[in-house]
Amino acid sequence: xxxxxxxxxxxxxxxxxxxxxxxxxxxxxxxxxxxxxxxxxxxxxxxxxxxxxxxxxxxxxxxxxxxxxxxxxxxxxxxxxxxxxxxxxxxxxxxxxxxxxxxxxxxxxxxxxx
Amino acid sequence: xxxxxxxxxxxxxxxxxxxxxxxxxxxxxxxxxxxxxxxxxxxxxxxxxxxxxxxxxxxxxxxxxxxxxxxxxxxxxxxxxxxxxxxxxxxxxxxxxxxxxxxxxxxxxxxx
Numbered sequence: 303x304x305x306x307x308x309x310x311x312x313x314x315x316x317x318x319x320x321x322x323x324x325x326x327x328x329x330x331x332x333x334x335x336x337x338x339x340x341x342x343x344x345x346x347x348x349x350x351x352x353x354x355x356x357x358x359x360x361x362x363x364x365x366x367x368x369x370x371x372x373x374x375x376x377x378x379x380x381x382x383x384x385x386x387x388x389x390x391x392x393x394x395x396x397x398x399x400x401x402x403x404x405x406x407x408x409x410x411x412x413x414x415x416x
Numbered sequence: 417x418x419x420x421x422x423x424x425x426x427x428x429x430x431x432x433x434x435x436x437x438x439x440x441x442x443x444x445x446x447x448x449x450x451x452x453x454x455x456x457x458x459x460x461x462x463x464x465x466x467x468x469x470x471x472x473x474x475x476x477x478x479x480x481x482x483x484x485x486x487x488x489x490x491x492x493x494x495x496x497x498x499x500x501x502x503x504x505x506x507x508x509x510x511x512x513x514x515x516x517x518x519x520x521x522x523x524x525x526x527x528x
Contacts, residue, residue: 306458336516345420345506346459392458395523396514403472404449404517406458 304329304397306407314413323378323410325393326383334396335376336404337367339389346392352376363387383414418443420509420520428526434495435522441488441509447471448490449517450482451506459506465490466513494525502527 307330315321327333334353338346350361357369367378376387393407429435441448447466448527451459464472465484479495488509494501504524508517 322456332515338519343521344523346508348518352518394458403461403464403474404459405461406451408458409456 304395304403304405306393306395306405308391308393308407308410310410311408312411312413314415317385317414317416318382321380321383321387321412321414323393323412325376325407326374327376327380327393327395328374328398329395331397333374333376335367335369336394336396337365337376337378338359338392338394338406340392340409341389345395349378349391383412385414387415388412388414420507420518422505422507422520424523425521426524426526428528429497430528431497431499433494434498435497435525436525437492437494437505437507437525439492439507439509439520441490441507442511442518445509445511445518446488447510447513448484448488449508450490450492451508453504453506453522458484458528460518462492463477471513483508497527499527501525 307326336351337349340346352359352369360366390409394404423438449464450462453459461474463482468484484490484494496517506522508518510517
């Protein structure tokens with residue numbers, strides 16, 4: 303079965319500092335990995351995805367994520383955080399072997415402090 | 417281009433009633449998925465439709481049903497509502513089956 307873990311409920315970072323939001327996953331086959339962001343009272347917005355190829359994936363708003371197969375991780379990063387990055391972040395995985403259903407992690411709330 | 421749209425935005429129902437939620441995908445997208453997001457949790461997969469056929473079903477009771485129409489819009493129906501059905505219901509569309517999903521703003525359902 304597929305699963306996603308986001309070990310931190312909350313991440314606090316000062317504006318201008320680098321940020322990392324952690325994600326680990328479990329799938330039987332090859333993983334397709336995604337990051338989404340959710341602002342209050344809004345739906346989820348797609349940030350980036352890893353399907354295959356380069357382990358470092360660049361996405362929207364200056365975010366990037368690094369796929370690490372040996373550690374089964376897909377951490378989200380940004381070199382310099384903005385106050386406007388404060389939101390709820392979700393990691394998701396899809397195992398193509400068992401169909402196309404997405405499994406989402408529980409979410410990590412990012413707070414960027416001015 | 418318009419994104420995924422959902423209606424209604426908010427809904428209040430009483431236990432035992434049924435509800436129909438509607439979703440229009442991004443133009444050209446043929447796959448629609450439904451998710452339930454309970455406060456404080458990640459979205460839970462309910463259904464996925466592609467080309468009007470059900471392609472996936474999550475671990476939800478038979479009270480939940482859905483369909484996709486020829487224009488690729490979709491409805492989610494929930495019968496015999498329970499208090500625990502109170503949640504944000506999200507619809508997502510994708511261009512191809514299994515592609516990245518684009519989410520609508522959701523319908524907030526409150527069951528009293």
